[in-house]
Amino acid sequence: xxxxxxxxxxxxxxxxxxxxxxxxxxxxxxxxxxxxxxxxxxxxxxxxxxxxxxxxxxxxxxxxxxxxxxxxxxxxxxxxxxxxx
Numbered sequence: 001x002x003x004x005x006x007x008x009x010x011x012x013x014x015x016x017x018x019x020x021x022x023x024x025x026x027x028x029x030x031x032x033x034x035x036x037x038x039x040x041x042x043x044x045x046x047x048x049x050x051x052x053x054x055x056x057x058x059x060x061x062x063x064x065x066x067x068x069x070x071x072x073x074x075x076x077x078x079x080x081x082x083x084x085x
Contacts, residue, residue, distance in 0.1 A: 016024070 015021070
């Protein structure tokens, strides 16, 4: 049964000429440099955002109006209705 099918022959691929290999390495190096610069800029922006949030403290995260929580309610809300009792 082993004689019915033949194994495929390996294909040899010639390496690229040295000049193309250098250009490819330079292109890869430039792409890596651009990715590193973008990652550094993103990290810097994240640090700035975290520092601004830390400077505000917990008081900066409370979302209340200018009246605050202790302002009196409007008089319309005091009146009871049959459905709202």
